[in-house]
Amino acid sequence: GKTMKLVNNGLQKLNNLKWLKSAGIEYYCSEKKDSKNSLIQTLKELKINEAKIEPHIIKPTKPQPVAKQEQTALTNNPLIAEARALADKATSLDELRNYLENFNGCQLKEFATHTVFSDGVANAPILLLGEAPGATEDEQGIPFCGESGVMLDRMLESINISRKTNAYITNTVFWRPPANRRPTNTEVEICKPFVEKHIALIKPKLIILIGSTATTSLLGKKAVISEIRQNNYPYINKYLSIAIPTTAIFHPAYLLRQPSQKKNTWYDLLKIQDFLITNISEFQ
Numbered sequence: 001g002k003t004m005k006l007v008n009n010g011l012q013k014l015n016n017l018k019w020l021k022s023a024g025i026e027y028y029c030s031e032k033k034d035s036k037n038s039l040i041q042t043l044k045e046l047k048i049n050e051a052k053i054e055p056h057i058i059k060p061t062k063p064q065p066v067a068k069q070e071q072t073a074l075t076n077n078p079l080i081a082e083a084r085a086l087a088d089k090a091t092s093l094d095e096l097r098n099y100l101e102n103f104n105g106c107q108l109k110e111f112a113t114h115t116v117f118s119d120g121v122a123n124a125p126i127l128l129l130g131e132a133p134g135a136t137e138d139e140q141g142i143p144f145c146g147e148s149g150v151m152l153d154r155m156l157e158s159i160n161i162s163r164k165t166n167a168y169i170t171n172t173v174f175w176r177p178p179a180n181r182r183p184t185n186t187e188v189e190i191c192k193p194f195v196e197k198h199i200a201l202i203k204p205k206l207i208i209l210i211g212s213t214a215t216t217s218l219l220g221k222k223a224v225i226s227e228i229r230q231n232n233y234p235y236i237n238k239y240l241s242i243a244i245p246t247t248a249i250f251h252p253a254y255l256l257r258q259p260s261q262k263k264n265t266w267y268d269l270l271k272i273q274d275f276l277i278t279n280i281s282e283f284q
């Protein structure tokens with residue numbers, strides 16, 4: 001009876017700590033051995049073997065590697081094949097931009113004012129990938145230059161990231177969808193070869209996905225932003241020789257609609273800052 005009660009109490013406490021961690025409060029429940037709030041220390045104090053508890057804990061589903069994503073009818077789309085052939089030929093950002101601006105395989109281009117290619121520093125250690133251009137972006141030809149862009153810049157500046165000095169920014173599609181609707185799967189897949197080559201040419205040390213559409217576009221339909229933003233996942237494509245650590249943040253437009261999520265986003269930003277300081281020399 002006492003043993004079962006101890007296990008149940010320990011399980012509840014462990015789950016509470018893990019829930020706090022999943023909510024972005026891991027700074028108050030560190031896994032470091034010397035932390036007073038350590039998960040490991042908690043388990044030791046309660047004398048509970050985590051291995052016995054683990055089967056009862058539901059783990060989040062991790063995204064499948066790009067190479068293992070389900071094959072669909074889109075694979076045989078001739079427009080995707082045309083985009084892939086152009087992306088294969090590009091050996092520089094200028095070439096990729098030229099191929100993209102002369103590519104007419106995506107219907108979004110028919111309604112757009114500009115091809116919104118990128119902004120920022122070409123050799124930046126950080127690449128930010130958004131969803132699609134909005135009205136202001138379409139008008140000016142620059143990604144994230146509207147209200148959401150202003151907010152994004154402020155968010156990034158809080159952890160010493162700036163498109164003027166150490167970041168490069170682009171989108172999963174390069175033309176504004178009518179009425180700012182979400183890009184369709186076909187539109188995303190047609191643009192994907194350009195996105196993949198774009199990433200390979202920049203060779204960033206960290207990819208930050210902005211919003212759910214960018215997250216599923218790059219990591220697959222099983223990728224859920226609420227899980228991806230909690231960790232770093234390896235991203236690989238046919239143009240890369242090594243995987244790139246990838247994480248996600250909520251889209252600024254979403255935060256403008258749901259300001260209660262700004263607190264969680266602040267923790268996400270701090271986590272990104274910790275990664276940069278630990279792993280990238282430019283930030284040390």
